[in-house]
Amino acid sequence: MSVRLEASSLCVGYGERLVVDTLDLSIVGGTVTAVIGPNGCGKSTLLRALARLLPARSGAVLLDGKQIDRMPTRDVARVLGLLPQAPSAPEGLTVADLVARGRHPHQSWYRQWSSDDAAAVHDALAMTGISDLAERTVDELSGGQRQRAWISMALAQGTDLLLLDEPTTYLDLAHQIDVLDLVQELHASMGRTIIMVLHDLNLAARYADTIVAMRDGRIVAQGAPGEVLTEAMLLDVFGLDARVVEDPVSGTPLVVPVGSRHRLP
Amino acid sequence: MGATSFRLRRRPLTVVAVALVLLAAVLVVDIMIGDFPLTVSQVIDTLLGGGTRRDQFVVMELRMPRALTGLLVGGALGLSGAIFQAIVRNPLASPDILGVTWGAGAGAVSVITFAGSLGVVTGSAASLGLPLAGLAGGLVAGLLVYALAWRQGIEGFRMVLVGIGITAVAGNFTHYLLTVGDVQDAGRAMVWITGSLNGRGWEHVVPVALALVVLVPVALIGGHVLGALQFGDETSRGLGVRVNVARSFLIVVAIVLASVATAAAGPIAFVALATPQIALRLAGTAQPPLFGSVVIGGALVMLSDLVARTIYRTELPVGVVTAVLGAPYLMYLLVRSRREARL
Numbered sequence: 001m002s003v004r005l006e007a008s009s010l011c012v013g014y015g016e017r018l019v020v021d022t023l024d025l026s027i028v029g030g031t032v033t034a035v036i037g038p039n040g041c042g043k044s045t046l047l048r049a050l051a052r053l054l055p056a057r058s059g060a061v062l063l064d065g066k067q068i069d070r071m072p073t074r075d076v077a078r079v080l081g082l083l084p085q086a087p088s089a090p091e092g093l094t095v096a097d098l099v100a101r102g103r104h105p106h107q108s109w110y111r112q113w114s115s116d117d118a119a120a121v122h123d124a125l126a127m128t129g130i131s132d133l134a135e136r137t138v139d140e141l142s143g144g145q146r147q148r149a150w151i152s153m154a155l156a157q158g159t160d161l162l163l164l165d166e167p168t169t170y171l172d173l174a175h176q177i178d179v180l181d182l183v184q185e186l187h188a189s190m191g192r193t194i195i196m197v198l199h200d201l202n203l204a205a206r207y208a209d210t211i212v213a214m215r216d217g218r219i220v221a222q223g224a225p226g227e228v229l230t231e232a233m234l235l236d237v238f239g240l241d242a243r244v245v246e247d248p249v250s251g252t253p254l255v256v257p258v259g260s261r262h263r264l265p
Numbered sequence: 266m267g268a269t270s271f272r273l274r275r276r277p278l279t280v281v282a283v284a285l286v287l288l289a290a291v292l293v294v295d296i297m298i299g300d301f302p303l304t305v306s307q308v309i310d311t312l313l314g315g316g317t318r319r320d321q322f323v324v325m326e327l328r329m330p331r332a333l334t335g336l337l338v339g340g341a342l343g344l345s346g347a348i349f350q351a352i353v354r355n356p357l358a359s360p361d362i363l364g365v366t367w368g369a370g371a372g373a374v375s376v377i378t379f380a381g382s383l384g385v386v387t388g389s390a391a392s393l394g395l396p397l398a399g400l401a402g403g404l405v406a407g408l409l410v411y412a413l414a415w416r417q418g419i420e421g422f423r424m425v426l427v428g429i430g431i432t433a434v435a436g437n438f439t440h441y442l443l444t445v446g447d448v449q450d451a452g453r454a455m456v457w458i459t460g461s462l463n464g465r466g467w468e469h470v471v472p473v474a475l476a477l478v479v480l481v482p483v484a485l486i487g488g489h490v491l492g493a494l495q496f497g498d499e500t501s502r503g504l505g506v507r508v509n510v511a512r513s514f515l516i517v518v519a520i521v522l523a524s525v526a527t528a529a530a531g532p533i534a535f536v537a538l539a540t541p542q543i544a545l546r547l548a549g550t551a552q553p554p555l556f557g558s559v560v561i562g563g564a565l566v567m568l569s570d571l572v573a574r575t576i577y578r579t580e581l582p583v584g585v586v587t588a589v590l591g592a593p594y595l596m597y598l599l600v601r602s603r604r605e606a607r608l
Binding site: 048051052053073074075076077078081082084087088089090091092093094097101102104105107108109112137157 | 354486487489492493495496497499500502503504505506507545549550551552
C-alpha cells in the first residue's frame with residue numbers, strides 16, 4: 001500500500017487567519033479516512049486544500065508524490081474527485097446531464113462525447129441506484145436522491161481518489177446510512193481511496209478505517225477508530241463529557257454524551 | 266478510446282432546425298414588404314441573380330443589407346446574452362443590464378456630437394469612427410464592470426449590481442452629450458441610441474459578419490466548458506476547469522459580440538436579455554443553448570424590424586418594438602426571481 005495523498009507542513013488560511021496550521025498527513029491508497037473535529041477546526045479547509053481548491057500558504061500537498069498545485073488541474077481531475085458541501089445545480093438540469101458533467105476532465109473541445117463517457121455515466125447511475133431518475137431534474141429530487149446524483153457525478157469522473165465534504169448533511173438517519181453504505185461499497189468493490197469529513201462520530205467509527213481528529217487547525221489524534229475515539233480525546237478535542245461503549249451491531253466505539261441533564265452518579 | 270461524437274439531444278436540434286426555417290422565411294418576407302412590394306418568386310429569383318434591374322436594386326441595395334444587418338446583430342446579441350447568462354448563472358445578466366450596450370452607446374454618441382459640432386464628421390469618419398467608438402465604449406464599460414466586480418473571482422450577483430451602476434453612468438454621460446451637443450446631432454444620436462436599422466448598407470453588414478465568422482466558432486468551442494461552469498466554483502474546479510481563465514475568456518468574447526452589434530445598429534434593447542431565455546425554454550435545457558440563441562436572436566430582430574417599419578405610417582426604430590416587447594418580460598423576470606428568493 002502506497003501513500004496516494006500527502007500534506008507536508010501544510011498551512012492554509014483565509015486572509016489573516018491561519019486555519020490549517022503546519023499539518024502533516026498521509027493517506028494510504030485503498031483506505032477510508034474520516035476527518036472529525038468541532039466546528040471551525042479546519043477540517044473542511046483541509047479537505048479543500050487536499051483537493052487543490054485552496055492554495056497552500058506554505059508547505060505542500062502531494063498527489064502520488066507530485067506537488068498538486070504544479071500539476072495541470074485537468075490531470076488532477078482525472079485522479080481526484082471531489083464532492084463539495086451542499087453543491088448547487090442550475091434549475092432544470094437533468095440527473096443524466098449532471099452525471100455526464102463528471103466526464104468533463106476526459107473530454108476536450110474536439111471530442112465532447114464518446115462511448116466511454118456514455119458507459120461511465122451509465123455505470124455511475126446504476127451503481128448509485130438512480131438509473132430510473134436519469135431524466136428527472138435535479139431540483140425535483142428528494143435530499144437523499146440528490147446526494148446520490150452528486151455522488152454519481154463524482155463516480156462518473158472515474159477517479160480512484162474521492163474526497164467527500166460532509167456527504168450526509170441534511171439527510172435523515174436512514175439516508176445517511178444509505179449514502180455511507182454506498183461509500184463503503186465503492187471502497188470494498190473498487191478499491192477506491194476515500195477521504196470524508198463527517199460530523200457524526202458514531203458513523204465515522206463504523207465506516208472509516210482511519211479517523212483523523214482535528215482541533216484548531218492541527219491533528220490531535222489519528223488511527224483506527226478504537227484508538228482515537230476515547231473519552232479522553234472527546235473531552236480534549238470537543239470539550240465533551242461522554243462515555244464510549246461498544247456498538248452492539250458493529251463492535252466499533254459508540255459515543256454516548258453525558259450532557260447536563262443526566263449527571264451520572 | 267471511444268468513438269468521436271457530440272452528445273446531441275433531439276429537442277434542441279429540432280428547435281434549431283425549426284428556427285432556421287423560420288429565419289429564412291422571415292428574411293424573405295422582410296425583403297418582400299416595402300414601398301415596392303415584391304412577390305416570393307420575385308425575391309427568390311432576384312436572390313439567384315435574375316429579376317429586373319429595379320428588383321435587383323431594391324433587393325440587393327436596399328432591403329437585403331438591412332435585413333442581414335438585423336439578422337447578424339440579433340445573432341450576435343443572442344449569443345452574447347447566452348454566454349453572459351450561462352456564466353453569471355442569472356437570467357438578468359445580459360449586455361443591456363451589465364452596461365456593455367450603454368457603454369457602446371456613449372462611445373458612439375461622443376463621436377456624433379463632438380466630432381459633429383467640430384465639423385470633423387465626414388463620410389469616412391462617420392462610417393468608420395462611429396462603429397469603432399461604439400466598440401471601444403462597449404469594451405471599456407464591459408471590462409470596467411468585470412474589473413470592479415472581481416474579488417478573487419467573479420460572482421454573478423455582484424456583477425449584475427456593478428453593471429447597473431455602470432449602465433447608469435454611461436446613460437447619464439450620453440444624456441449629457443445630448444444636452445450639450447448640437448440639436449441636429451442630438452437628433453441623429455437619439456435615433457441611434459434607440460437602436461435602428463434604418464439606412465443600413467453593406468458597410469454595416471461586413472464588420473458584424475466578420476466578427477460573427479470568427480467569434481461564433483470560438484464561442485461554440487469555448488462553450489464546451491460552459492457545461493462544467495454551471496455549478497458552484499468548487500465543483501467546477503474539481504472537474505478540472507480553470508474557472509477564472511475560462512470565465513474571463515468567455516466574458517471578453519461576449520463583450521466583443523455585444524459591442525460589435527451595438528456599433529452596427531445601436532443598442533437594440535432586450536434582445537440579448539430575452540433571446541437566451543426563449544431559446545432555453547424552447548430547447549428544454551438548463552443552460553441557454555448557444556447556437557439556438559444565435560438563430561432565435563437573428564429571427565427576433567428581423568421580425569421586430571419588419572413590425573417597426575410596417576406598423577405605423579412612418580417608420581419606427583426597431584429598438585422601440587423590442588423595448589415594448591421586452592420591458593414586460595423584464596418585469597416578469599424580476600417578479601419571478603423575487604418569488605423564488607422567498608421560497
